[in-house]
Amino acid sequence: MINRIGERTLELTRKPRVVGFGSAAGKKEGEGPLAKWFDKIFTDTTMGGETWEKAEAALQKTALSLALENAGLENSDVGLIFAGDLLNQCTSSSYGLRDFGIPFLGQYGACSTMAQTLAMASILVESGAADTAAAVTSSHFCSAERQFRYPLQYGGQRTPTAQWTVTGSGSAIVAAYGNGEFLGSGSKLTQCSDMNLKRQIGAAHVCIGKIIDMGITDANNMGAAMAGAAADTIYRYLCDTSTKPEDYDMIVTGDLGKVGTDILYELLSKENVSIEKQHSDCGLLIFDCDEQDVHAGGSGCGCSASVLCSYIMKRMRKRELNSVLFAATGALMSPTIVQQGESIPGISHIVHLVNCTD
Amino acid sequence: MINRIGERTLELTRKPRVVGFGSAAGKKEGEGPLAKWFDKIFTDTTMGGETWEKAEAALQKTALSLALENAGLENSDVGLIFAGDLLNQCTSSSYGLRDFGIPFLGQYGACSTMAQTLAMASILVESGAADTAAAVTSSHFCSAERQFRYPLQYGGQRTPTAQWTVTGSGSAIVAAYGNGEFLGSGSKLTQCSDMNLKRQIGAAHVCIGKIIDMGITDANNMGAAMAGAAADTIYRYLCDTSTKPEDYDMIVTGDLGKVGTDILYELLSKENVSIEKQHSDCGLLIFDCDEQDVHAGGSGCGCSASVLCSYIMKRMRKRELNSVLFAATGALMSPTIVQQGESIPGISHIVHLVNCTD
Numbered sequence: 001m002i003n004r005i006g007e008r009t010l011e012l013t014r015k016p017r018v019v020g021f022g023s024a025a026g027k028k029e030g031e032g033p034l035a036k037w038f039d040k041i042f043t044d045t046t047m048g049g050e051t052w053e054k055a056e057a058a059l060q061k062t063a064l065s066l067a068l069e070n071a072g073l074e075n076s077d078v079g080l081i082f083a084g085d086l087l088n089q090c091t092s093s094s095y096g097l098r099d100f101g102i103p104f105l106g107q108y109g110a111c112s113t114m115a116q117t118l119a120m121a122s123i124l125v126e127s128g129a130a131d132t133a134a135a136v137t138s139s140h141f142c143s144a145e146r147q148f149r150y151p152l153q154y155g156g157q158r159t160p161t162a163q164w165t166v167t168g169s170g171s172a173i174v175a176a177y178g179n180g181e182f183l184g185s186g187s188k189l190t191q192c193s194d195m196n197l198k199r200q201i202g203a204a205h206v207c208i209g210k211i212i213d214m215g216i217t218d219a220n221n222m223g224a225a226m227a228g229a230a231a232d233t234i235y236r237y238l239c240d241t242s243t244k245p246e247d248y249d250m251i252v253t254g255d256l257g258k259v260g261t262d263i264l265y266e267l268l269s270k271e272n273v274s275i276e277k278q279h280s281d282c283g284l285l286i287f288d289c290d291e292q293d294v295h296a297g298g299s300g301c302g303c304s305a306s307v308l309c310s311y312i313m314k315r316m317r318k319r320e321l322n323s324v325l326f327a328a329t330g331a332l333m334s335p336t337i338v339q340q341g342e343s344i345p346g347i348s349h350i351v352h353l354v355n356c357t358d
Numbered sequence: 359m360i361n362r363i364g365e366r367t368l369e370l371t372r373k374p375r376v377v378g379f380g381s382a383a384g385k386k387e388g389e390g391p392l393a394k395w396f397d398k399i400f401t402d403t404t405m406g407g408e409t410w411e412k413a414e415a416a417l418q419k420t421a422l423s424l425a426l427e428n429a430g431l432e433n434s435d436v437g438l439i440f441a442g443d444l445l446n447q448c449t450s451s452s453y454g455l456r457d458f459g460i461p462f463l464g465q466y467g468a469c470s471t472m473a474q475t476l477a478m479a480s481i482l483v484e485s486g487a488a489d490t491a492a493a494v495t496s497s498h499f500c501s502a503e504r505q506f507r508y509p510l511q512y513g514g515q516r517t518p519t520a521q522w523t524v525t526g527s528g529s530a531i532v533a534a535y536g537n538g539e540f541l542g543s544g545s546k547l548t549q550c551s552d553m554n555l556k557r558q559i560g561a562a563h564v565c566i567g568k569i570i571d572m573g574i575t576d577a578n579n580m581g582a583a584m585a586g587a588a589a590d591t592i593y594r595y596l597c598d599t600s601t602k603p604e605d606y607d608m609i610v611t612g613d614l615g616k617v618g619t620d621i622l623y624e625l626l627s628k629e630n631v632s633i634e635k636q637h638s639d640c641g642l643l644i645f646d647c648d649e650q651d652v653h654a655g656g657s658g659c660g661c662s663a664s665v666l667c668s669y670i671m672k673r674m675r676k677r678e679l680n681s682v683l684f685a686a687t688g689a690l691m692s693p694t695i696v697q698q699g700e701s702i703p704g705i706s707h708i709v710h711l712v713n714c715t716d
Contacts (some may be wrong), residue, residue: 002486054695054698107466127485
């Protein structure tokens with residue numbers, strides 16, 4: 001059942017379960033601090049293919065396949081896919097996933113897309129619309145850079161506030177659960193040997209964000225453009241649920257990087273909220289900013305997706321983390337309209353993941 | 359409640375109600391056969407603004423405002439917006455709707471987006487995740503043409519299979535209904551003078567489509583790229599619900615145009631299904647193809663959105679139509695990846711709208 005709490009938080013009372021997840025990352029990500037957590041690391045930027053766009057599609061295909069394998073499910077067990085990415089027309093989602101034969105709903109939330117797809121998958125599963133649903137997203141440094149900024153060959157100087165788009169993808173499979181067993185097509189999970197692991201991570205709450213525009217017009221300062229949305233959704237979620245930051249093991253934003261993180265702390269401090277102790281940012285976790293020369297940190301939907309579906313979920317399964325607020329953040333940035341003088345609106349959605357004992 | 363029927367159709371048992379809708383269209387559409395049905399017709403392609411992209415954002419803002427007015431609701435009564443469009447990064451949705459202050463979920467289904475947003479709004483309302491949700495989408499001939507094909511100034515020749523992107527937008531507001539009254543924030547509708555009208559149109563069923571690739575590589579033949587998806591979803595829906603085409607007053611596809619419509623009939627005839635008598639296509643309804651020189655018909659998310667949220671819904675309110683299968687169709691076409699030699703996958707989702715008597 002779905003209960004509404006406060007202004008805009010949803011409680012998913014049966015806590016649909018994350019029964020499988022998978023991650024794929026590129027070479028630079030594979031040289032960073034989270035290398036050992038990724039399921040697969042590609043060292044070739046085109047993944048043996050012809051173009052970066054096709055490579056990004058292959059990343060999504062890989063992540064979803066890994067997640068299905070991890071869940072012990074087949075394509076036909078999954079009722080819905082929610083997927084999106086940064087490429088125009090969400091190309092890597094539609095091309096990467098067209099062969100799976102699963103009903104498909106394209107999502108666009110810029111770098112917040114992992115939270116959006118996971119939120120939608122969780123809500124639809126809890127509502128009974130599907131027994132099992134998949135969430136997938138990706139980004140690729142090379143395809144993003146040439147689409148949003150300059151051709152790579154141009155060798156443009158990067159500003160100190162710039163972030164490095166992560167080459168990576170993450171996918172999670174959510175299954176309906178209730179009264180001690182998986183429901184419907186997910187019921188084969190009830191018989192599986194590691195059922196305890198499969199039913200462990202649940203999606204307890206979701207909070208859908210509003211578009212927040214901080215008036216930022218610098219396409220090389222995404223962190224600042226997204227910080228307001230992160231602050232708005234996190235603050236709203238804490239109010240709606242009457243919880244405090246210390247009630248969570250981790251509050252993890254998508255890809256605010258150094259600049260956006262500082263602004264987030266400042267904005268929340270005005271509301272007397274301090275999340276410094278619990279907070280991590282996927283964009284700062286995935287790279288060693290100084291050693292890897294990524295300036296303000298990592299970014300892209302693949303950043304929070306690959307970190308969530310490796311480092312965070314694996315640590316949850318180990319019970320090192322038991323309650324995580326996943327607040328991916330997106331800058332709804334369009335080169336066309338920014339060139340027309342418009343500012344960059346941000347958005348952030350939250351999925352609250354918990355280790356379940358039922 | 360949401361019941362699953364057959365392979366992938368969802369029955370929304372309480373039939374969430376379309377309590378308001380609005381449409382806005384451009385000059386050429388305002389000279390076509392449906393002119394009298396649109397709520398607002400703009401004769402200036404930039405709508406008094408600076409650019410076509412900003413004009414398209416203004417179209418969405420107008421359509422949503424008209425729908426809210428038609429419903430007699432305010433921004434704060436709406437719990438969620440599902441919106442999308444054809445522009446890169448779904449620009450006209452995020453910029454057109456950022457000031458409404460409503461939790462926002464960007465959708466990308468190319469020209470199928472109106473069915474996708476209406477399906478999601480209906481499912482989420484039925485699930486209890488929101489009392490009221492809005493669906494919005496748009497397209498604009500000038501912004502689409504320069505993004506997907508050539509600069510307008512180039513004056514490229516159009517092929518006979520080419521379709522004309524509609525300048526228009528449509529929006530519908532869906533509210534939760536049960537036991538003879540509107541629920542939650544929609545409850546003010548129960549007290550309104552035209553409650554009978556507000557509770558009339560209900561979303562009875564939804565069918566989410568799979569990605570179907572027909573191998574079409576011609577970016578000027580969208581109808582052919584989408585026809586397979588339309589055939590797949592319509593056939594699946596009829597099987598799932600054990601219904602026949604003659605059970606519906608109208609089966610309306612999004613924007614297959616002349617070419618796609620012919621292919622749809624051919625594909626369905628292989629399954630011994632004939633929809634010719636009930637079928638209309640929004641792309642053929644909105645323009646007089648010969649008189650208005652639009653070749654194979656209209657297209658764009660704004661095509662099916664503006665036709666649904668004017669001509670179709672107004673005729674439903676008049677009870678000229680009582681049961682309509684709305685099957686918007688999308689070509690998940692990316693100029694970048696088509697230039698890389700890839701074919702164009704299609705997708706189609708169905709929302710079954712009925713006049714309710716409860």
